[in-house]
Amino acid sequence: MLNLKALQRNKTVRYGIPMLLLIVGGSFGLREFTAIRYEAQKHRRKLDPSLEAKVNVERQSVILEEEYEKMKQMNLVEWKNIRGPRPWEDSREYQEQQRSRQKEKD
Numbered sequence: 001m002l003n004l005k006a007l008q009r010n011k012t013v014r015y016g017i018p019m020l021l022l023i024v025g026g027s028f029g030l031r032e033f034t035a036i037r038y039e040a041q042k043h044r045r046k047l048d049p050s051l052e053a054k055v056n057v058e059r060q061s062v063i064l065e066e067e068y069e070k071m072k073q074m075n076l077v078e079w080k081n082i083r084g085p086r087p088w089e090d091s092r093e094y095q096e097q098q099r100s101r102q103k104e105k106d
Contacts, residue, residue: 082098
């Protein structure tokens with residue numbers, strides 16, 4: 001009885017052992033939860049076999065020279081960078097300004 005009361009008063013037994021159990025138990029728990037998370041991501045990434053075959057064919061058929069030829073055919077001299085509206089601006093008003101500017105140039 002005397003030893004039990006002495007153990008209850010001991011700070012290591014009272015605070016240290018529960019803290020160690022929390023840390024060690026938490027690491028095992030987190031390992032299980034993260035394993036579930038990564039398994040779920042693997043299942044979401046799986047594609048239908050027919051769709052996956054199409055994606056792989058498209059990836060393999062891209063040739064750098066063909067893409068270069070497509071870029072040469074594009075008219076980049078007359079290309080214009082148009083800024084979109086800011087979040088605080090009214091998008092309809094901004095679109096009307098862009099349209100009126102375009103009409104003035106034409």
